[in-house]
Amino acid sequence: MYYRGEVLDFLNMLLTNDTAPLMRLRLVFSSKVDVERLKAAVLASAQIVPEIFGHYQSEHNRFEVTEQQVNAIVHEVQSPYSPENTDFDFTTAPQLQLFVVHHDGYDVLQAFMSRLLADSVGFKEYLYLLVQAYNYDDLSGYRNERRLRPVITQLQRQFTRPRPHGELVTTAVKLPKYTGISLRHGGHVMLSSSQFSRVRRAAKAQNVGISEVLLAAYAKALQVLTRHTTITLPCPVDFRQFTATAEQTTRIANLTGTVFLTIKVDADANFNDLVQQVHTLLDKERSRAAFLYRLTNLQKMNHTLPISLMRKFTQRWLAQRPLTYTNFGTIDQQRLKFHGITVVNCVFSGAFQITPRMELAASTFAGTCTLSFNSLGSERDYQLAMKILENIQAQLLLWAQTQKNASAKPNNN
Template sequence: MYYRGETLDFVNMLLTETTVPLMRARLVFTSNLDIERLKAAVLASAQIVPEIFAHYQGERNRFEVTTQQVDDLVIETQSPYSPENFDFDFSTGPQLRLFVIHHDQYDVLQAFMSHLLTDSVGFKEYLYLLAKAYNNDDLTTLQNERRLRPIITKLQHQRQRPRTHHQLPGTPVKLPHYQGINLRHIGHIMLTSKQFMQVRRIAKAQDVGISEAILAAYAKALQVLTGHTTITLPYPINFRHFTPTDDGTTRIANLTAMVYLNIQVPVDEPFNTLVQHVHALLATERTQAVFLSRLVNLQKMNHTMPVGVMRKFTRRWLAQQPLTYTNFGVIDQQRLQFHGLTVANCVFSGAFQPTPAMEIAASTFAGTCTLSFNSIGSERDYQLGMKILENIQAQLLVWSQTTSTTATAAVANDAH
């Protein structure tokens, strides 16, 4: 059975040609999963998203399902096995792998999903769907909507005519690359619920998004590290925000496109000013809707041109940036409940990027925000990645504390 690929599936294939296009989620349970129940849930979810069993045919931008062997997707292992070194190949294998790692008293579920099939939000949607199936909820009224065309049509009516001039990304900032044995590394750092609550409070008071603040901190960390005062970073635009659906529809699909922000980061500029600068850049991008004109052209090509020709045209403007950012957002604990089990922790992250490329991912679970990266490189490369995460964390904490102190002082002065 063949399932036609969408425009952004093709774009993600091009953007991830140098690395395996996967996303990773790690769920820690307080007890053991029922494996047979999990396998049944996977089969049930495949009634809604059959592409999880498919291999992707890049030359035709389509998914092909030849078999539905659930044991290919659900793999049981014993601790301390680590699935990061598994040989993922979504062109010959399925778009989903679930590793259940048994510990003495509990299980860890590591889920890996193809970015050719869905984006970060769609990955979460699939795990919510899997939880519903595990709970034996009725899925017969659910359908998965992968089409981009209805969203484009609606956006064209909602947005003003996009400008014809496309602002191209600046010269990409490159991180140093250190020699050594290349290994797979997982790096993460956390903002506690108390710390993140303060960051959220300040962001809300200044009417900026959490992702905008994180991106500003990322740009500042890169400026400090490299000395560059113009940092180009991609920012994800999720079209689901523009076109809500009903409760009977899930969207396990690629519905996120990137805009490229050329962020000016003067050495002595206050971080608060930098956050407002990023906010203004994004507001401009959304208003001028450059991403929409590109999508319209891609959508037309996807239905009229051979993939080989489409690839040639797309490469002319498709920017492959070595430094990227992915926001998985808030993980809904109520929707991630598996029958009889408690999820103690859940963290999402992106692909394993060969250094000096780097992808920072943000996800929030139980009020705690985790910043993470997955890399393939030397130990010194890993330490550099951790230094960047620590710098981002420090920028956000100082911002929240300094701004909070200033606001408190202002209130006190007004009282006198």
Template sequence: MKYPGEPLNILHTIGLKELYPIIRISFTVKGNFDVNRFKQAIMLTEKVVPELFCKYSLTDNSFIPVTDDLEGVLFIGIDPDIDSERWDLFADPQLRIYLNHNRVTIYLSHILTDGAGGKQFLYLLAKAYNEGVVDNCQNHQDIDWLRKLLAEHPVKVDHRVDHPTQPLSLPKLADDDQQSRRTLAINLTPAEGKELIKAAHHEKVTLNDLFMAAFGQAIQRYSDANSISLACPTDMRQFIPKKGQLRIANHTSRYNISVRSKLSAPFEKLVWSIHQAMQENKDNFQCFQSVKSLIDNYDKYSLSELQQTVEDNYHVRNISYTNFGIIDDHQFHFNGCSIEDFYMLGTYRRYPMFQVAVSTYRNRITFAFAMVGTDQEERFGRAIMMTMVDLLRNYTEKFG
């Protein structure tokens, strides 16, 4: 049996040597956590999304079953950062879960689903654990709604938008062969998050504007660029008329912004510039530019031609930003347990490639990165995130 893929699965099949397409979710569980019940819950998710237990076939954009149990899916007492290096999406299941005492680490294939779909997987997993059934759950992956939106909101594709002339970059540090996989996260307290929201409302900007500005300026301090150019992924599910459908799939496009910025200018000026750029993009449905050519040509071009189309309009940037938004604790919880120290990440990036991922769970905003780097490079990544936090705290003190 074979499960056909959709066009947007191809988005993350390029640049595999530089960037392996995965989503990493990590948290601790405290309380009466039942491992056997958890195992059964994982099996139940496969009944709704069979692709989770499949390998991905690049030749015809399909998913082929490789297991009907937890072999190759669940690992206990193994370091995920080390073991996941041997994960092969083209031979192994698209889901990989590690249990280490009370720490749970979940890896999902980014070929199969995006970050928003990753959150929906968490909700499905929690439902399966808490209720023991997933009746009436059906996963939707179709993009008929997107084809309709592209017809209703025609956009002109300009490859230069996704390829800035002055991309952000980080300096290469001393050569060292001790690079390894590592993750790091720092938080704002719930009280700090509340004050930041208050400041954003006061200044009529979004939290996402603030996060992008803080990340952009932190990177620009080490980059030879007079502009801050960033790609901001956005969940296109917001445009689907039928709300509430389970969609563990790739439905993400991205907004591209490039704003002039002097390091000597006030941070709040950069925030407002980014807010205006993002608002203009939203008003013009600019996000559709990044996927239009792929959708239009999916039935006409070969796979290699489609991958080149992706490279033209959705290419991998060395400096990357993503905001997973709020993970709903009403939908993601295990009965009799508490979930703590939660964060979501994109894939491991080999320094000087770098991505900051933002996620919010139970009112706690977390900034995190997954890196292939040395101790020195990890400290540098921490310094970048600490700079972001300092900028946001200062903004709160000024406008909160």
């Protein structure tokens, strides 16, 4: 059976020619997982999202499901096996891979989902659906909405159709590439629940979002390490926020667009001013809604042009993105309760990017925010990426403390 792909599925295929287009999830449980129950949950979820078993055919932008063999998705392995070293090919294998890694007394679930099937929000929605299926909830009335057309229709009602605004800008700054043996690396830093709570309070006091603060810190870290004073970063825009969701409907799909923020970062820039600059730029880009112009054109091409022509036209304006950012947001603990076992930790992250490309990923669980990257490069490449993360962490903590001290000063007026 064939399931038609949407234009953003195709776009993600074009953006990930050199690396497997995947997202990662690591769940640490307090005890053992019932693997047979997990397999049954995967099969139950496939009644709603059959594409998880599909092979992606890029020449037709569709998913082909020939059979639903659950053992092609769920794998049992023993620690210290590292599933992240697997070479994923979503054109010949399912769009989802689950590895239950057995440890003494507990299990770790590592999940890998294709970006051809869903964006970061869609990956989270699938996780919640899988939990419901694992808990034997009644899913008979559920459906998955992957279509982009209703979203575009709603967006066109909310935004004036923008004029074309030239070509998409490419990132002005690039990281250096060091020589050495190329290996897979994963790096992360964490903001504890108390630290991240202070960052959230500071953001709320400034009327800005967490993503805006993270992007400001990302830009500042890049300026410090590269000396560039103009940094262009992509910021994801989730189109779900503009459209209502019907009851018993999940949206395990690609429904995220991108706006590009060109940030001016002076060496002595005040971080507060930098955050406000990012906030202003993002407001401007959202109101200009250039993503709607591109989205509408892509939708038209998807219905009228052969894929070969669509690829040719799209690549003319498709921006290269050596530096990317994904915010998986907050994982809802109330929706992450597997029957009989407790989730101790949950972290989302992105694909293994070939250096000098880098993807900064953020996810929050139990109040703790984890910033991470996955890379394929030398040890020096890894150390540079870790310096960026540590610089971001330091910027956030210093800013939160500064905002706290400023609000605590007595008013003498």
